[in-house]
Amino acid sequence: MDEPAVDVETTGENVAGERPEDEPEAVTDDVTAHDDEVELERTIGLVGGLAIGIGTMIGAGIFVFPGLAATEAGPAASLSFTIGGVIALLVALPTSELATAMPRSGGGYYFISRSLGTAYGAIVGIGLWLGLVFASAFYLVGLGHYVVAVLAEIGMGLSIPVAPHVVLGLTFGVILTALSIGGTENTASLQNIIVVVLLAILTGFLTYGSLDAVGVFGRQTAPEAFFSQGFFPVLTTAALVFTSYLGFAQVATVAGEIKQPSRNLPRAMIGSVIVVTVFYVVTIFVATSAFGADALGRFGETAMVEVARELLGLPGAVLILFAGLLATFSSANASILSASRSVYALSRDALLPRRAGQVNLRYGTPHVALLMAGGPILVLVATDRVEVLAEVASFLHLVMYGLICVALIVLRRRDPEWYDPRYRMPGVPALPAVGAVASFALIAFMNPTSIVVGIVIMLVSYLWYRYYAGTVELKGDI
């Protein structure tokens, strides 16, 4: 049941004289096969794929954003999350189709470089790496806030001249990078367990919270206008909180390692988007019902802890603190690992020096790539600009998402012989066109700072491509 590989003859070499690695001969349910009887085993199942998607996403939307979003948009913040979810779904569909046609590591970067060419590929690939770096820094700042809240809960206020959550975020950044380089334990199964525990805690908490909000337990909730801040903030908030939806693309980053890719990739990506959207919308509903948007905003990043305290007392607060630690930790960890995979994909294609993808002889881990993720993350954590970090991460991903939609339309129109996706999304070209427009449009609602930083990164990526890529040609036969 060999499927034909993508019809790509990668050619050329970069300024250092390195050539892109050969493309594999065939892709099956169990392996990616190269010539000379060399196989790359596929070991991640549906549960593992869902855990990567949900585990990366759920940290931000529930445990960092509710307070910030409620301040900006009022109770209508739940609409902002819905808009984000719809856009994510519009992109998850074409991503799924492309992933089943080209189940290779590198995800969005791979699809775009093979269908739109090396220049787009370089911009998206470097953008994906740095986007994940920004996302990871954002999660680490969130994690810092949760540790501070835990310390405050047990009566250990930190009195140091710099912001304690930044110091803690930096510490965890160093620890995570070091663990990824030196640890050979089975991190994937740990990630699965964390996600299951998180979903169990959240389901229980949100079920109780929802019943309470609709008055089952006889408590009055403050009635509030839904669009208390007007309609426009709903859109800017949607742009801000879109960081909560970046995880499904991480499933595509490890597409080369997913078992039965034609079945598991679409399910893992679409499934994880739907699951987290439901959780986010219910969370905002419960949170704004418990407190009202204004009060919620004053609690900042750890607002959910206060919501839990209001509903369930101290045990509730402790439970959500614990869940918040797990969630932000797992999101940061998953993003560092995905960033390192992106660096590998770029070095495989000679868009970054081959050295960047090198594997450490002692631990078998890609230490250079991990440091190229961990290093910049620390710099970004130190800036402590939560909203900018989140928006730049979203910016860089949204550019990729928009281009994924474009790539799908191009491939469907040209319909090259090798293009044989097992999953075909409905509504082409209308739905992917809407997805592309929505992705690019969402960028317009961001802070000017974030937009400028994002554009600068894209520009530098393009210049890097012009300087370094030489004659490398990655585009498939289209």
Next chain:
Amino acid sequence: MTDRPSVLVPIRVLEGESLPEGVPEFLANAHVVLLGYHAIPDQTAPGQARMQFEERANRKLDQFETAFNDAGATVERRLVFTHGPQKTINRQIIEHDCLAVLVPNAVPTPEDVLVAVRGTVGLDRLARVVGGLFDDSDLGITLYHVVGEGETDEDVEMLLDSLRDRLVDLGVGADRIGTRTDAAEEPLDRIVDTAEEFDAVVMGESDPTLATFVFGMPTDRVAERFLGPVLVVQREPPKEEAEEEAAEE
């Protein structure tokens, strides 16, 4: 000569594990499926490890392949980079329809081999492995059964005789085949103790039971404690899986 039984020889090729002495000669009559694998941590993409280690691994596999060919075996080889070595090994067993898997340990000049017989299930495959590998050698073959509760002497005699008959049919000289029985509460320990007197062991794959989740597969436990090579004869692949695969083709 009988059909060459296909035997999987898994080797952790980059962790200094090499082909132990005597193994190529031991499998001279086999169709060897030589599996070089490299287990990598979750942080590393398999393709990333391939980029760096493929050449080195292939050089070692070339050596091993030559050694098997020189001994007279036919060889098919694979190099796999994997996060889950157990999955890789199981997949190779099914894909190449391997009758047995070798736990490679050194066996300088083998003289006698212990064939542990558990019951009538899988007897045919056991016979095909032993007959196929050793029909034209002068190894002593001892058929061995640890008598469990409720088994009569006649049962055991019939079991071992039927295997002996099959081996003779396959061309093994009757004078080379001996039988031996023991009674013990804990058959596994008994097998390991007895194995010490022999150079190599052939045994059937055990059924996974609750105990195996606590103590590990019994075959693994034998392999851990016995210093020579162990050939683990695989169960017949389940029908459904075979059909599923056929449907997917």
